[in-house]
Amino acid sequence: MEENKKHNAQSDVNVNENTKNEQLEHFREDPKDQYMTTDQGVRISHTDDSLKAGSRGPTLMEDFHFREKMTHLDHESIPERVVHARGSGAHGYFQPYDDTLKEFTKAKFLTNPNTRTPVFVRFSTVVGSRGSADTVRDVRGFAAKFYTEEGNYDLVGNNIPVFFIQDANKFADLVHSIKPDPDNEMPQASAAHDTFWDFISLMPESMHMIMWVLSDRAIPRSFRMMDGFGVHTFRLINEAGKASFVKFHWRSTLGAHSLVWDEAQKLGGKDPDWLRRDLWNAIDMGDYPEFELCVQIVPEEDEFKYDFDLLDATKIIPEELVPLRPVGKMVLNRNPDNFFAETEQVAFHPGNLVPGIDVTNDPLLQGRLFSYLDTQLNRFNSSNFTEVPINRPVCPVHNHHGAGFMRQTVNKGKVNYWPNSLGGGEPKMASESEGGYVHYMEKIDGHKIRARSESFNDHYSQATLFWNSMTEPEKKHIVQAAHFELGKVESKEIRVRMLGHFSKISNEFAERVAKGIGVDIPKNFDQKSTGNYEDNEASKQMKKGKSVKTSDRVSMEKNKIETAKSRQVAILLEDGFKYDEVMQVKRALMEAGARVKFVSKFHGKRKATNGDEIETDKSHITTASIMYDALYIPDGKESNEAMLNEGDAIHFINEAFKHGKAIATSGNGIYLLQKAVVLGVDFADKEGTKIVTSKGVVTAGNEARAMDFVASFIDAIKKHRHWDREEKTMVPA
Numbered sequence: 001m002e003e004n005k006k007h008n009a010q011s012d013v014n015v016n017e018n019t020k021n022e023q024l025e026h027f028r029e030d031p032k033d034q035y036m037t038t039d040q041g042v043r044i045s046h047t048d049d050s051l052k053a054g055s056r057g058p059t060l061m062e063d064f065h066f067r068e069k070m071t072h073l074d075h076e077s078i079p080e081r082v083v084h085a086r087g088s089g090a091h092g093y094f095q096p097y098d099d100t101l102k103e104f105t106k107a108k109f110l111t112n113p114n115t116r117t118p119v120f121v122r123f124s125t126v127v128g129s130r131g132s133a134d135t136v137r138d139v140r141g142f143a144a145k146f147y148t149e150e151g152n153y154d155l156v157g158n159n160i161p162v163f164f165i166q167d168a169n170k171f172a173d174l175v176h177s178i179k180p181d182p183d184n185e186m187p188q189a190s191a192a193h194d195t196f197w198d199f200i201s202l203m204p205e206s207m208h209m210i211m212w213v214l215s216d217r218a219i220p221r222s223f224r225m226m227d228g229f230g231v232h233t234f235r236l237i238n239e240a241g242k243a244s245f246v247k248f249h250w251r252s253t254l255g256a257h258s259l260v261w262d263e264a265q266k267l268g269g270k271d272p273d274w275l276r277r278d279l280w281n282a283i284d285m286g287d288y289p290e291f292e293l294c295v296q297i298v299p300e301e302d303e304f305k306y307d308f309d310l311l312d313a314t315k316i317i318p319e320e321l322v323p324l325r326p327v328g329k330m331v332l333n334r335n336p337d338n339f340f341a342e343t344e345q346v347a348f349h350p351g352n353l354v355p356g357i358d359v360t361n362d363p364l365l366q367g368r369l370f371s372y373l374d375t376q377l378n379r380f381n382s383s384n385f386t387e388v389p390i391n392r393p394v395c396p397v398h399n400h401h402g403a404g405f406m407r408q409t410v411n412k413g414k415v416n417y418w419p420n421s422l423g424g425g426e427p428k429m430a431s432e433s434e435g436g437y438v439h440y441m442e443k444i445d446g447h448k449i450r451a452r453s454e455s456f457n458d459h460y461s462q463a464t465l466f467w468n469s470m471t472e473p474e475k476k477h478i479v480q481a482a483h484f485e486l487g488k489v490e491s492k493e494i495r496v497r498m499l500g501h502f503s504k505i506s507n508e509f510a511e512r513v514a515k516g517i518g519v520d521i522p523k524n525f526d527q528k529s530t531g532n533y534e535d536n537e538a539s540k541q542m543k544k545g546k547s548v549k550t551s552d553r554v555s556m557e558k559n560k561i562e563t564a565k566s567r568q569v570a571i572l573l574e575d576g577f578k579y580d581e582v583m584q585v586k587r588a589l590m591e592a593g594a595r596v597k598f599v600s601k602f603h604g605k606r607k608a609t610n611g612d613e614i615e616t617d618k619s620h621i622t623t624a625s626i627m628y629d630a631l632y633i634p635d636g637k638e639s640n641e642a643m644l645n646e647g648d649a650i651h652f653i654n655e656a657f658k659h660g661k662a663i664a665t666s667g668n669g670i671y672l673l674q675k676a677v678v679l680g681v682d683f684a685d686k687e688g689t690k691i692v693t694s695k696g697v698v699t700a701g702n703e704a705r706a707m708d709f710v711a712s713f714i715d716a717i718k719k720h721r722h723w724d725r726e727e728k729t730m731v732p733a
């Protein structure tokens with residue numbers, strides 16, 4: 001039924017999506033069949049030598065082509081974003097499933113299932129500079145620009161549903177503490193240094209966020225495999241003017257999956273573009289990333305019903321209290337044509353709102369409403385950045401902002417003010433019924449005060465909820481992350497303070513962290529927040545509000561989506577493998593949606609036992625096990641024996657094993673796995689008919705049915721990582 005609805009919604013669409021493409025087309029340059037010209041359109045006859053007075057003489061000032069070319073290069077960069085500098089973008093569309101959200105909002109793009117709204121999404125890391133590695137431990141930005149018929153709407157979110165601080169006035173301090181130190185500009189793209197943990201250890205409000213940042217959420221396997229969150233509570237407004245509170249969520253249809261920390265660090269060196277490349281290749285190959293937009297809706301009258309404040313961005317609304325309601329799907333189906341013009345120049349702003357969506361008084365959101373426009377002015381040096389193609393709305397834009405650097409629009413006539421009679425009073429105002437944006441008329445009554453509400457003054461409950469909702473492997477990863485991060489902190493005082501906070505979250509957690517960082521948990525720890533908190537009636541009401549102690553929905557493991565779609569599988573082989581088996585496995589993997597690469601010692605052709613050949617895609621020099629989700633080693637005595645004598649092949653196997661990846665082999669390959677010191681798993685008898693799956697290692701005797709073998713392998717791939725293998729510490733890699 002639900003599926004049908006989705007299907008029908010796709011067939012009869014008013015493809016607003018094309019409007020954006022046409023709009024952009026005018027600016028898109030295609031060099032096909034064209035001459036190279038100067039910026040003035042003059043054809044260039046030669047671009048490889050500058051104009052000189054004699055072939056050994058000085059360059060002449062009159063060389064307008066050289067001067068123009070050089071000037072362009074000299075001015076090619078714009079200031080990188082102060083945070084979220086490193087990002088990757090993609091085009092796509094959003095389409096609602098049905099019109100049922102009309103009950104809550106009049107925003108057409110959320111309620112008209114016949115409209116596909118074009119979107120541009122930019123994923124990013126936060127801390128590192130533009131050229132930094134993709135796989136560092138960090139929050140990921142998840143910013144979406146919807147080019148709706150009623151103007152641009154930006155949902156500028158993250159892949160973690162809460163934030164470090166409650167008030168925007170602390171943002172500069174947070175950013176300074178986490179960015180490289182001001183004296184030596186180290187470390188790059190990492191929180192693992194004294195200044196960050198010093199700041200955090202004095203900021204109890206950051207504890208919930210810290211738990212998420214130490215968790216595997218902060219090292220996603222792919223931008224396509226992470227969830228997104230609007231973080232703040234926003235408002236939806238319906239046709240009748242009634243408001244409801246709302247939290248926005250993006251759910252990846254591939255599920256949320258992560259790397260292993262060791263893998264993330266190695267990828268940072270071997271392929272710093274890992275996440276960017278993954279997104280680009282997936283779109284290029286037609287594996288379009290998909291995200292379901294969901295909302296949590298809280299009626300206005302329930303504002304004080306919970307034991308946390310909806311305006312506090314360090315809190316989630318547990319889904320057990322308010323379930324997610326699916327709204328529609330976003331599909332990212334087109335790579336940008338030009339990184340600078342699109343991904344670098346796109347300018348997001350949480351204040352880009354359309355009728356039907358409004359903000360709340362969340363003090364973090366309020367600060368953001370100032371910052372984004374301000375930061376764009378620094379980056380673009382002009383308020384005309386809204387005219388850059390990637391930032392232009394698809395609906396008409398008419399106003400009297402007529403000047404400034406690089407103004408594109410040529411406004412006609414004498415009248416550039418309002419009200420006017422000489423211009424016939426146009427462009428005119430729109431009433432609410434004509435689509436005019438009207439701010440929600442919230443009643444405000446209060447003293448001017450530098451303080452927060454007392455209802456913001458609980459910094460540990462949801463950090464505890466997060467810890468208590470994790471599976472054991474997830475807890476283990478959080479502890480290991482804390483060992484790394486705090487292990488890099490030189491000040492013992494800061495480490496002790498962090499243990500104090502951790503003991504308030506969970507004694508078990510604090511004790512496990514303490515073991516790895518060489519300091520003891522402090523007694524009677526009480527680090528007060530630096531904020532001023534003012535008691536009020538609303539806070540009293542919230543103290544008695546509803547809560548939950550755990551929330552299964554915050555665990556990635558408990559919500560794992562099992563799919564082999566777009567998983568990367570390495571096939572390791574040398575001369576003398578069994579051709580038919582390889583082809584059968586490859587075909588089945590591809591049918592399940594996985595992607596396959598042949599890897600051997602060198603690039604070139606490898607010969608099978610029957611004489612057929614396979615061209616390898618990668619050599620051990622150009623790839624590594626960390627670039628794959630699973631490993632298959634085909635049977636073949638000669639091939640397997642060659643690998644036994646190849647350090648790189650053995651390392652590949654060991655590392656894939658250590659990182660919990662699905663591994664499959666049959667016949668002689670079993671002997672290879674055993675010799676490669678794959679420990680603590682059961683193997684099939686290599687001459688038998690049995691298939692054995694043991695902790696994600698699938699082995700089959702050479703009499704086993706190939707199709708059953710592949711099916712077991714695909715099942716193991718679907719599980720993503722087999723953490724039960726981590727129990728073994730004796731894996732060299």
Ligand code: HDE
Nearest residue numbers: 081084122141142143157158163168171231367371372375
């Ligand atoms: Fe941002 N943030 N932020 N942020 N943010 C920026 O704007 C800021 C916050 C987020 O791909 C900047 O254009 C303040 C929360 C994303 O281009 C800047 C505060 C969330 C991106 C800025 C926050 C975000 C940014 C830098 C606290 C999740 C990248 C460049 C009050 C809901 C967008 C720019 C892109 C970028 C300010 C906190 C998400 C400086 C003041 C919370 C995804 O304006």
